[in-house]
Amino acid sequence: METIINIAYIAAAIFFIYGIKMLGRPETARQGNRVSAVGMLIAVVATLINQHIFDSWIWVVGGLLIGAAIGAVAAQRVQMTGMPELVALFNGFGGLASLFVGWAEYDRIISESLAPAAFTAAVIYLAVLIGGVTFTGSVYAWGKLSGKLGGPPILFPGQRLFNGALVAGIVLFGVWFVFNPPLYLIFLLGVVLSLLLGFFGVMPIGGGDMPVVVSLLNSFSGLAASAAGFVIENNVLVVAGCLVGASGLILTVIMCKAMNRTLTNVLLGGFGATVSGGQQAEGEMKAATIDDAYFVLESARNVVFVPGYGMAVAQAQHVVKELGNILEENGAEVRYVVHPVAGRMPGHMNVLLAEADVAYEQLVEMGDVNPTMNQVDVAIIIGANDVVNPAALTDESSPIYGMPIIKAHEARTVYALKRGRGRGFSGIENALFFRENTRMLFGDAKQTISQLVAHFKEN
């Protein structure tokens, strides 16, 4: 029996490995997710066949049903744009679950009047600690991403000192606990401190950095599961948890690189709280009317759309696609240039444009467009800001200096759609909007584009 369960666990681990591998390639990603789901099913079923299932079946079935119902409803209801925060919330639940698993095992040992061995105590503490940090950190990240807790980083004097003290306290209690495993109070204090650490650790980090934070916390929740696996000596927990821990960590690093930030830089936080230096932009913004834009677009032969966070806010993807179609019928070559960190989560623009059925061939990467940008007649910037900021190329004092950008400023004419003089995620001014060849179309992106579409339809 034990053997069959373990073979099933090995099978589950293989499914997870293949699943992660396939998730990394666009063609196989969806299948990969299903493969890994099958692995999970195998692991759950294998766990159910042994054990005191008959004594506890109400508990088990009840727990599974309640959890599955909540999870399924939440996943079905959520809007496309709300997905990142939902993932953060789920991740927090996973962390809390690992905390409870560690705690339950500790309580079981204690209630049998035993004391766990030092190693067991250490992994229990680790599971609980990482799980706790993951939980509050993820919930806070969820709050920020969904706008419930406000996006900008919250800084207070002595913040780093305070967080440092939290870490020190956790380590202290940890050592104490490992040498005196029966001290329930110390254990609980450790739990409380780790919950606090998750909360205060995420506090100084701006809303735009949340995807990185969520990815890191995702890695943590894997490690928490792995630690829980050591607690109950369960191999599939150790393997799957560690796979997630390692791949999550490397994914976090990859995401940081795409934004030209380091992980430390993100975690120390405060980015976007203060408007950092950089020259002031010269010139003034020149507003254009829909009419102007219509005439220019009418005669354009080569058009690129540069979507950004504003397109997501305005939910303008469908009308953008409509305008794109009209321009194509009108004989222009139309492309959509997607910057890897446009929007607020990686792949944000891809997901939105895919939702609007933009063909795969029309989605191009910036590296493919930049060299020939000067042959583009019109670049239409839809709520993008930082990702088209030329300061990243030229101004060494700019906080985004060195980030690769879409060189929209090299197009013959640039139309920038935004509501006003609002700044982007990084909080810095963008000289592009003040250039000779740039015209502003103020207003909500969706409305502006709809008006353009209407104009085309009339004529």
Place this chain on the structure above:
Amino acid sequence: METIINIAYIAAAIFFIYGIKMLGRPETARQGNRVSAVGMLIAVVATLINQHIFDSWIWVVGGLLIGAAIGAVAAQRVQMTGMPELVALFNGFGGLASLFVGWAEYDRIISESLAPAAFTAAVIYLAVLIGGVTFTGSVYAWGKLSGKLGGPPILFPGQRLFNGALVAGIVLFGVWFVFNPPLYLIFLLGVVLSLLLGFFGVMPIGGGDMPVVVSLLNSFSGLAASAAGFVIENNVLVVAGCLVGASGLILTVIMCKAMNRTLTNVLLGGFGATVSGGQQAEGEMKAATIDDAYFVLESARNVVFVPGYGMAVAQAQHVVKELGNILEENGAEVRYVVHPVAGRMPGHMNVLLAEADVAYEQLVEMGDVNPTMNQVDVAIIIGANDVVNPAALTDESSPIYGMPIIKAHEARTVYALKRGRGRGFSGIENALFFRENTRMLFGDAKQTISQLVAHFKEN
């Protein structure tokens, strides 16, 4: 104590992993080999600290010294071109060692009048079986590579049937043995059969396919070590053996791909035994004299060398480099085009030319030269044949059809250096040598080139 040893084993495994990873990149390859050597040292030292070392130290030290001495001397003495066969021989020793380890454990259990459990019996049999096949197969491959056993495949009627019978016998004895582990005779019969299988399995495979075979047997010797690890329940053996098994297998597949063959195709063998179809070449070979070649080369501005197996046979790499230098001083652009499967082992030409100190920048891949081959004044083919055979591009009935080749035939003038009308590894005719723009320089490649060099020096 046990714990320290095991932590050392984990460290060793990590070193192996990093070692293999680094071996895969040219810049880090040498270091990677050393990293993995350190891992091996750690594993050996960790094994020595426990155990009954004091009772057996003479045995242990003696064994280590003898083995190290033989290995070191062989490795130091071997010629560059003799390395592949030496690797094959070493590999065979590794396989035999795994066979002995499995056998020793079996004998130990039996001599204590115990019977091994079915699982243990199975892994013992596996270790012995794979070890045995690896041993005789590798030794045979060594014989073929070093020319001691003749290169061409040896075929006899009913060969596949015979080999199939061997496999069936091994399986049969294996099942029998697993259900009756105390049957020493069955065990020994299994050993004999697996030794025979290695020998007869390699027999039908031609000498030129030996690198693939050695790579596959290398993978086997890893698996044998892994099986031996299961026998004595030793984790580092399992991990390291399996790493080698898996990476060796994938390497084998990569090597097959470079030759446009499938693994089955290689293993079923017979390639090169019969001269397979394909049109006969038309026209006749036109011999040229050293004088002719000298005058053409004198005025050439763009020269490529295409080395092949013949350069290795003639050991002509040093004179080739000398000629290259002279041509460069004479104002010509000189490049060396290396085909991935030129010679008889992967990277064969790279190693030889590196030995002769050809600069890295002058070594070019075929993909970089082929598109501009028509701008090359002279292509000098030094004992290459199959890798410049245009039939691979045009003749669908040719056994090498589909293999990427160096398009030397598109150069303005081709000089082909070979001893006579001998065919290449694949045994097929090469129409290149009969073309209008091709001139043959018959004779040993080293002598021919030396004469050319002498000519240049005289004038």
Place this chain on the structure above:
Amino acid sequence: MTLILLIFVFVLAAFLGFELISKVPSQLHTPLMSGSNAISGITIVGALIATMVDESGTLSKYLGLAALILATINVVGGYLVTDRMLAMFKRKEK
């Protein structure tokens, strides 16, 4: 030996995790994060064991139940949401 082997398993899984995620295109970052988040719900196995192990209504059993509900939300929700995300990507390739 069990513990040592578990550590071994942990180390190998860590290396494997690193190797598997090299050079993922940026558009897949979010689904990948979400998909591996679902896998981290594997702690559901631990929760199940904790829920089933005791017979009386001890604290540890209630903790197990809570863990089970949370982990199930993570697993089920995580896989479904990832699938929805990836469905979007799929469509555009037609």
Place this chain on the structure above:
Amino acid sequence: MTLILLIFVFVLAAFLGFELISKVPSQLHTPLMSGSNAISGITIVGALIATMVDESGTLSKYLGLAALILATINVVGGYLVTDRMLAMFKRKEK
């Protein structure tokens, strides 16, 4: 449990081995083969254990000694020959 975990270790190592060797340039095939051949000499550990375990001059001890000599040749020779090969590659990059 030990056996199961060993199988787990085996499976993970297999996947890792596959992942590590993706897209090796062809000029490295021979050194890579030779270098991993040296690693397969890890059976030296098994040989050492076999040589040391018994006290009397049993067959199994002699087998162990033979295995030890052979495995040592494989390890020492394998690493040295690989190093020599790679030294050649190094030189040309100067």
